[in-house]
Amino acid sequence: MVPGGADDRAGGSGDVPTADAREIADAVDCLVHLWSTAAQEATVRLSPHQLRALRVLETAPELNLTGLAERMDLGMPTASRLCDRLEAAGMMERAVHPQRRREVQLRLTAHGRRVLRDVAHRRAQALAEVLRGMEPAERAALTRGMKAFFAAQGGSTGRHP
Template identity: 70%
Template sequence: MTHLVGPGDDQAKESGDGPQAVAPEIADAVERLTNLWSLAAQGAVLRLSLHQLRALRALEVAPGLNLTGLAERLDIGLPTASRLCDRLEAAGLLERKLHPHKRREVRLSLTAHGRHVLDDVAERRAWALGAALAGMEPDEREALGRGLRAFLATRTDRAPLPGDVASDG
C-alpha cells in the first residue's frame, strides 16, 4: 500500500508541472469558471437558483424521472425535492403527469418554458466562456482543450483525498 501525498507532506512540494504543483492553478481556474458560469446564468430570462437549474438539467437529460429519481440525482431528500418541484411547477418550468402504467407514480418533465430557460442559460454560458477564451492565443486554447479531454478521461469521481491510502495495483 502506498500513502498518497497530503498537503503537509514534504513530497507534496513538487517542482515544475507535477500534479500537486499545478493543482492550485487549476483550483483557481475552476473557481473563476464557476463564477463566470453563475454570473452568466443570473442574466437569463428567469433567474433560478443552482438547485433549480440542476433540477431542470436533470429532467432535460432524463425526462420522465419520478420524484425519487430526481432526489437521488440531486442528492437531496424527498421533501426538499418535492418543494423544489412545487416551485418549478408554479413557475411553469416543469409539469407532473401520472405514469401511464403506474397510477401512483408521477413523472416529471420540462415544459416548453423550462426548455427555453435552459436554452437561454446555455447560450449565455457559452457566450461568456467564448468571450473568456477569446483572450487566449489559438495554441493556448488547443492546449487547454487537449488537457481538458485528458482530465475528463480520468476517474475524477474517485479521486483520493489527502491522507487516503491506495494500493499499488
C-alpha cells in the first residue's frame, strides 16, 4: 500500500482529508514550479516578493507603505526596501497624497503594469498548455474543485495578490 494513495483511502485506515492533502500538495508543487518558471521567463525578472508587491499595488491603487506592509505581512523596513528596489527599477512610484500631505501613496507605473501583464500572459500560456493535455471533464472538475477550495478557505474565485 502506498501512503496517501488510493489504497490508503479505500482501506478506510487513513484520514481521507490528509491523504487528499498529500496528493494535492504534489500537484501544488508542480503548479508553483510552472508559475515561477513562467514568471522568470518574463522580460523583467522579479523576486516573488517584488511580483507580489506589484500585484498588491495593482489591486489596491494608491496604497501607502503601511498598507502594503500589512497586506504582505512584512515589517516596515522590509517593505520600504522592497519599494526602493521597485522604484529604482521604474515599476512603482511614490507620490504625496493630494489631501493628506504627510502621507505617501505607492503607485504602479506604466512599466510596472506592462511587467505584470507580461507575467500574467506567460503564466496563462503555461497553464493553458497543461490544461490542453486534460480531458474537458477533468478541466471542469478541476475548476469546480478550485472554486470550492477558495470558498472553503474564506476567499473568492477572483484575483489574489
